[in-house]
Amino acid sequence: MKLFSYWRSTTSYRVRAALNLKGVAYETVPVDLVAGAQSEPDYVKLNPGAGVPTLILEDGTALTQSMAILDYIDAIWPEPRLIPEDPLERARVLAVAHGVAMDIHPVNNLRVVQALGADFGATPAQKKAWMQKWMAQGFAAIETQISNDTAFAFGDVPSLADLCIVSQMYNAHRWDVPLTAFPKLTRVTAKCLALPAIAAAHPDNQPDAKEII
Numbered sequence: 248m249k250l251f252s253y254w255r256s257t258t259s260y261r262v263r264a265a266l267n268l269k270g271v272a273y274e275t276v277p278v279d280l281v282a283g284a285q286s287e288p289d290y291v292k293l294n295p296g297a298g299v300p301t302l303i304l305e306d307g308t309a310l311t312q313s314m315a316i317l318d319y320i321d322a323i324w325p326e327p328r329l330i331p332e333d334p335l336e337r338a339r340v341l342a343v344a345h346g347v348a349m350d351i352h353p354v355n356n357l358r359v360v361q362a363l364g365a366d367f368g369a370t371p372a373q374k375k376a377w378m379q380k381w382m383a384q385g386f387a388a389i390e391t392q393i394s395n396d397t398a399f400a401f402g403d404v405p406s407l408a409d410l411c412i413v414s415q416m417y418n419a420h421r422w423d424v425p426l427t428a429f430p431k432l433t434r435v436t437a438k439c440l441a442l443p444a445i446a447a448a449h450p451d452n453q454p455d456a457k458e459i460i
């Protein structure tokens with residue numbers, strides 16, 4: 248399988264972590280978002296939304312939308328399970344995962360931040376304030392929804408909620424989001440990164456990682 252991915256992309260990070268946790272082999276194909284490679288016609292044929300990730304299955308089928316890809320991965324390689332089968336547990340895990348994927352990520356996506364500058368003249372400081380505002384608001388919501396007394400968000404093993412949290416927290420560090428109000432998210436992130444499978448999915452460990460000064 249091939250995973251079209253960008254090292255700093257949180258949606259790619261989620262999928263890399265899931266594949267690694269399940270021990271599923273894949274080849275990383277870098278898509279340079281800063282250079283605009285996501286909008287190249289050949290890539291858009293694979294992913295009409297012009298974003299990463301895209302997972303190409305062995306038979307050539309292209310899967311898009313990270314949350315749909317994660318659902319597929321969990322169905323095909325169920326161990327270890329990331330989305331619980333029990334309906335109530337499942338709803339709780341998905342609520343937190345969607346808090347990141349549906350509430351935080353879309354307003355903080357690269358194309359949105361670029362449009363703030365190009366269409367509305369936002370300065371770098373205003374873009375940073377925008378990123379921080381939506382992450383802090385989204386984090387405040389999910390901080391209240393995860394357990395206080397378990398290693399990960401909902402238990403002693405990582406779930407989809409944890410994969411969404413650890414990847415978004417990477418972005419939060421990038422944008423200097425103050426995190427003192429989020430001790431549970433900080434704890435979950437440290438627990439995730441202590442797992443070699445998730446650490447291997449970290450942006451800094453990707454083939455297209457660049458040194459940022």
Ligand SMILES: N[C@@H](CCC(=O)N[C@@H](CS)C(=O)NCC(=O)O)C(=O)O
Pocket residue numbers: 255256257258259280285297298299300311312313314348356357358359
């Ligand atoms: N909802 C999509 C979003 C995909 C997406 O937009 N990913 C970001 C990277 S985290 C991207 O490729 N952005 C490029 C852009 O905004 O131009 C998913 O979850 O797969």
